[in-house]
Amino acid sequence: VKxxxxxxxxxxxxxxxxxxxxxHGHDAKVLAxxxxxxxxxxxxxxxxxxxxxxxxxxxxxxxxxxxxxxxIGALVRHTQLERHVEAFxxxxxxxxxxxxxxxxVIRNRGTTVGSLAHADPxxxxxxxxxxxxxxxxxxxxxxxxxxxxxxxxxxxLESCLEEDEMATGASFRRFPGGTGMxxxxxxxxxxxxxxxxxxxxxTVVDAVITAARVSFVSVTPTPDxxxxxxxxxxxxxxxADWAKAARLASEHVDPESDIHASxxxxxxxxxxxxxxxxxxxxxxxxxxxxxxAAAIDAADALAQGA
Amino acid sequence: xxxxxxxxxxxxxxxxxxxxxxxxxARAPARRLLSDFLRHELRLTGTHVGCEHGVCGACTVLAxxxxxxxxxxxxxxxxxxxxxxVEGLAQPVERVEGTRDSDGMDDPxxxxxxxxxxxxGLRADHGTVDNGTADKGAxxxxxxxxxxxxAFIECHGLQCGFCTPxxxxxxxxxxxxxxxxxxxxxxxxxxxxxxxxTGYQNVVRSVLRAAEIARERGTGR
Numbered sequence: 001v002k003x004x005x006x007x008x009x010x011x012x013x014x015x016x017x018x019x020x021x022x023x024h025g026h027d028a029k030v031l032a033x034x035x036x037x038x039x040x041x042x043x044x045x046x047x048x049x050x051x052x053x054x055x056x057x058x059x060x061x062x063x064x065x066x067x068x069x070x071x072i073g074a075l076v077r078h079t080q081l082e083r084h085v086e087a088f089x090x091x092x093x094x095x096x097x098x099x100x101x102x103x104x105v106i107r108n109r110g111t112t113v114g115s116l117a118h119a120d121p122x123x124x125x126x127x128x129x130x131x132x133x134x135x136x137x138x139x140x141x142x143x144x145x146x147x148x149x150x151x152x153x154x155x156x157l158e159s160c161l162e163e164d165e166m167a168t169g170a171s172f173r174r175f176p177g178g179t180g181m182x183x184x185x186x187x188x189x190x191x192x193x194x195x196x197x198x199x200x201x202x203t204v205v206d207a208v209i210t211a212a213r214v215s216f217v218s219v220t221p222t223p224d225x226x227x228x229x230x231x232x233x234x235x236x237x238x239x240a241d242w243a244k245a246a247r248l249a250s251e252h253v254d255p256e257s258d259i260h261a262s263x264x265x266x267x268x269x270x271x272x273x274x275x276x277x278x279x280x281x282x283x284x285x286x287x288x289x290x291x292x293a294a295a296i297d298a299a300d301a302l303a304q305g306a
Numbered sequence: 307x308x309x310x311x312x313x314x315x316x317x318x319x320x321x322x323x324x325x326x327x328x329x330x331x332a333r334a335p336a337r338r339l340l341s342d343f344l345r346h347e348l349r350l351t352g353t354h355v356g357c358e359h360g361v362c363g364a365c366t367v368l369a370x371x372x373x374x375x376x377x378x379x380x381x382x383x384x385x386x387x388x389x390x391x392v393e394g395l396a397q398p399v400e401r402v403e404g405t406r407d408s409d410g411m412d413d414p415x416x417x418x419x420x421x422x423x424x425x426x427g428l429r430a431d432h433g434t435v436d437n438g439t440a441d442k443g444a445x446x447x448x449x450x451x452x453x454x455x456x457a458f459i460e461c462h463g464l465q466c467g468f469c470t471p472x473x474x475x476x477x478x479x480x481x482x483x484x485x486x487x488x489x490x491x492x493x494x495x496x497x498x499x500x501x502x503x504t505g506y507q508n509v510v511r512s513v514l515r516a517a518e519i520a521r522e523r524g525t526g527r
Binding site for chain 2: 002
């Protein structure tokens with residue numbers, strides 16, 4: 001099936017793009033990677049009268065790593081972020097989640113910010129944005145604003161973006177030192193939408209858990225975060241009750257039954273995956289601590305040598 | 307500048323596309339998918355159209371050397387990339403037999419900016435045999451199969467052939483990045499392409515064999 005007729009706009013700057021949205025926003029869609037939008041248009045589930053193709057807009061394709069966050073522009077492709085060495089060092093969760101986004105060929109084209117704006121509860125990256133307490137940079141001809149992840153997603157496929165607004169970038173906030181991260185999902189076939197997915201971040205200080213949070217894919221209407229601090233904070237690594245945490249996660253989510261899996265099965269998956277990612281996150285925290293210690297030792301050795 | 311057209315008239319836009327090193331211009335509406343533009347306007351029917359929502363992988367082509375779904379890109383957007391289709395994979399005979407550079411690069415100038423080496427058969431500087439345009443490199447009009455094409459023939463990596471153009475382009479790009487994949491990696495590499503005939507076993511073998519052939523040819527055998 002083919003897309004219906006639209007007017008194509010190819011602005012060269014954010015300003016030009018926002019001008020188009022100011023005029024046609026009620027009947028326009030922003031095209032970045034198009035790996036969700038174009039299928040929807042091909043199937044005629046969406047037939048916008050105006051297509052705002054931002055692929056020629058300059059300055060939206062950068063990845064910035066600061067001490068606070070990993071910030072990406074609206075034209076950063078999933079593959080670009082996945083392979084970004086500094087971004088991986090700062091926030092390994094990004095790559096661990098991104099490799100689950102569809103297939104490599106789709107990731108070559110699809111953008112991470114586009115996936116956030118699409119606000120699909122089956123998307124991996126909205127869930128990661130939520131877990132990292134990230135932010136979305138929003139612009140319109142009226143001005144700019146920064147929206148917290150918790151306020152960005154309103155419902156399935158619904159973000160808080162107004163008709164004349166576009167997401168120009170997003171920031172994934174870095175975790176405190178000692179935090180390990182993990183992501184796991186289960187799908188019928190490699191690259192399919194996950195039946196369920198869980199992202200975890202666990203902070204460990206001196207073999208004691210100080211914080212533990214998980215977020216979900218495909219089993220909540222919006223990518224919300226479950227704080228397991230009440231259960232796990234202050235608990236020594238030997239005494240952590242993953243089974244109880246898994247049960248809490250299963251009870252927290254609100255999956256739906258469909259042709260691919262029943263709600264009960266998805267709920268069960270959430271429990272299994274939660275226990276798995278929590279354990280992996282703890283292992284990751286230890287590995288990162290060792291890595292940091294080794295790096296510090298090496299720096300000390302260098303300093304002493306000099 | 308912002309480009310606009312009237313939706314009522316279904317206006318035709320002039321679209322200029324670089325495909326397999328040849329520049330083509332044709333008129334098509336804004337909503338023309340790259341896959342359809344290649345097949346209908348340019349008559350390059352090697353690219354196959356399966357699902358039209360990015361699942362089957364049959365329409366995979368390379369944009370600046372990177373595999374993408376041509377059914378999920380508009381022809382208008384594709385103007386900013388050098389496109390390689392399955393028709394661009396075979397290598398002109400004399401290039402293979404005589405004039406290969408020692409570094410394995412087909413064309414040091416790389417006018418398309420695809421950054422692809424010739425080892426996997428990506429040609430940035432030649433057209434297809436039948437396009438009738440000047441094609442300085444293919445004087446004899448004779449082409450030899452690229453390593454990936456050759457491997458799919460040797461290992462029976464296809465039966466009906468519908469999915470094959472997508473496999474060939476995706477695998478070609480994959481092997482440039484990972485010239486020596488394990489079987490597991492080969493499976494992962496083709497996970498985005500559906501085949502209803504082969505059961506994939508021979509496709510996996512083809513990927514591994516293609517890597518071998520590329521190595522054999524790359525060492526100037």
